[in-house]
Amino acid sequence: MNQTMTSDSSSALRDNAEVAEALGRGYAAGFVTDIEMTSLPPGLSEDIIRQLSAIKREPQWMTQWRLDAYRHWLTMPTPDWARLKIDPIDYQALSYYAAPKAGLKSLDEVDPKLLETYEKLGVPLHERARLAGVAVDAVFDSVSVGTTFRKELAAAGVLFCSMSEAIREYPALVQQYLGSVVPTGDNFFAALNSAVFSDGSFVFIPKGVRCPMELSTYFRINAQNTGQFERTLIVAEEGSHVSYLEGCTAPKRDENQLHAAVVELVALERAQIKYSTVQNWYPGDENGVGGIYNFVTKRGDCRGDDSKISWTQVETGSAITWKYPSCILRGDRSVGEFYSVALTHHHQQADTGTKMIHLGKHTKSKIVAKGISAGRSSNSYRGLVKMEKGADGARNHTQCDSLLIGKRCGAHTFPYMEVKNPSAIVEHEATTSKISDEQMFYCRARGIREEDAVSMIVDGFCKQVFRELPMEFAVEAKKLLEVSLEGAVG
């Protein structure tokens, strides 16, 4: 068990003029793109779902699937077990579909304004993609606006397209796997997503194929009063390998917007899936006004022996984050990993963690969760490690560390360990500390500005997780932390 020393940091520094100035900076992705949108009227009903399904030219089974999910959702109570302060959400006031107007046939037809948006965000769409070597599926509000590198991927046999397209083009695959990891009635927000999801990414890596490049999805919420409900499905067949990146932003708005996504991963024998997220939804302003409600269900199923699923997430945005990327370790010797940095500032609330369900023999899981709380925010790790009866020789190690910056924030740890196998080993350790005076003094004495010193220390605190991110993402994540922490020093 670790113990970390904490001590007082100078309060005089809190009045630092630079810090006050820096407060004005912050969310760089907070602009609105003014383009023509088609959207469904606000409200949720079977009719709306039928319309949505019709707009997307979905087959009958898909419409039925959505309706079943919707009917189930109606019977479910809003979950309240996470101690989050959430204003009641009016599901009837939301619009469940918003799309840029013109019908799109290829990336070249995409509204230049939209491309400009992605340009501003630094998404390597179009030629830039070629340089970066990352295939991108970009989702703007409810629909996918273009997928790059289709040909190259197709040559390798990899299917990478929007979910809407997959439902039309590869219905058999979608029908086989959709909802097989996260069933429609899994939880309140997963049921809602199943009923109204508008788009998302579909990835299929055939047997033995190593995906030639990293795949990526960029999500952006632009329209007002819309919810974004995307659905991602990644299937990796025997012996295949894929690395997938996900990024998100939204404009600054005073009202809260809902984002309820579902991500399903299926890894068959010896397959490996690496899923990385940098989540930078608009977090709300310094008074806690506005921001995205990010209620996401992410789950991976290691179905085959020797398969591996690895989740890496950097969570800096959203007013409320509520997500637990999980692994079901079904195959013998399968491996689950979870690396997370969650940073909260101002009035943000994050309740995040993972579940590792060990079913197979000699399964292994590793959890590294780093929480940083500043301002008046609240940051919780909530996790479950479960060793079922058949998990002979299974192994887990969990490490959760929290860093407190300031006096009004909260850092919490709620790990659950359930062990039913006498040959399994579970270990959990957690610490909570703050940036020490000695560390600050050391840096300041060497002429390092206070803000830089804090970001250096925070960067060091997160290193173990950043190491797991693909390089471009690691750079972005580091920058994001710096921006998000502005004004937090003290």
Place this chain on the structure above:
Amino acid sequence: MSQPAMPPLLASLLDAPLPPSGIDWLDQVRREQRAAFAAGGLPDTRMEAWKYTALRALAQRRFASGDAAAQTHAVDTAALVLPGIAGPRLVFVNGAFRADLSRLDALPTGLVLQPLSQALQGDAEPLRFALSRQAREPGDAFARINAASAGDGVVLRVAAGAKITAPVQLVFVGAAAAVDLAWHARSVIELGEGAELSLIEQHVASGEQMHLATLVSAIELREGARLHATVLQHAAIGASLIRRSQLRLQARAHATVHVLELGGALVRHDLQAELVGDGARLDTRGVFMPHGRQHVDTQLAIRHQALNTASSSIWRGVASDRARGVFRGAIVVAPGADGSDASLSNKNLLLSPGAEIDTKPELEIHADEVKAAHGATVGQLDERALFYLRSRGLPLAEARALLTAAFCRAVLDDLPNEPLRDHLATLLLAQLPDT
């Protein structure tokens, strides 16, 4: 939808008449708590605090209240004797005070020790605060029925500055009766400023029986008070025992609590502590060792509410056969409790394929300048250590027993009463599963 039928347990407990006190406010509290118990019902596993302890089987059973023979059950007094404990003694059999088994003569100056039933006949006003405490949480069924139905228990007060050297022994005996009994006891314990006390709470069985017992203890430590409490739970193997201990520590008070959970079929202990004064300190140590089909659930909740408070907790669990050990160790550092230092360690051994351990250490930090850490593990004995011992000629069973005893030993290490410590270590050894 029709009202579901009331579970037999609930109905049978509500059948019992409230103990008459003749004190208006107390009768009022008892009525209210009984009504709350009836309305709230039994907790189920959907409630976070009862997630791992299902009461389905218990709920289907009936318990009679009040044992007419409580004063006459033969109890072997030799079984009550503990090494290193020779002070005043208060004995309850099936919840009723037994003067013949107790030792209340020549109490040291500064110590008040009497059964609750007697204390209520005198001036009940000083007990009003402690006895009026309402159980408000949704899962508080047993605290409620205890508040309503406990007619007897312990009143213990140590005057300010008094240092009581002889340990005080509180014994709760479950004695075999004609029917399955439910009984309830309540303790009110208060240490004045700078007072010192050693206390041992003992749960023992006289014969095999299947009773349900509840015990709620309110323990208050005023400024600078010092308490050593040891709980030895060796209840009948068929007994259901549900206890709640509520500690409140004022400034610079220091409490040390050692708990050994050995007996019982369904055992639940809510150990709740509030560190409300600056510089208060709490150390908890415990071992739970369920075997057979025992279910032992410890819910430790420590709340740091003042500056520079400290807590350290070391708990060990060993589950074998088809037993289940449940542990929750929640530490809350409230806003403003700067300078708090909290640590918790819960290590568990899972020795059989049918056994289960569920553990949940929690940290909830709302303050600054905090040092907090917790760790929990579930695993087996170290194969290499076993190999080492066996290669030196120890039979497997003995090597395992030795390592298991060493695993639990950390809990007893800082128990100051040496004869008692050795005795408890022997009890632990005797409980070890033969594998």
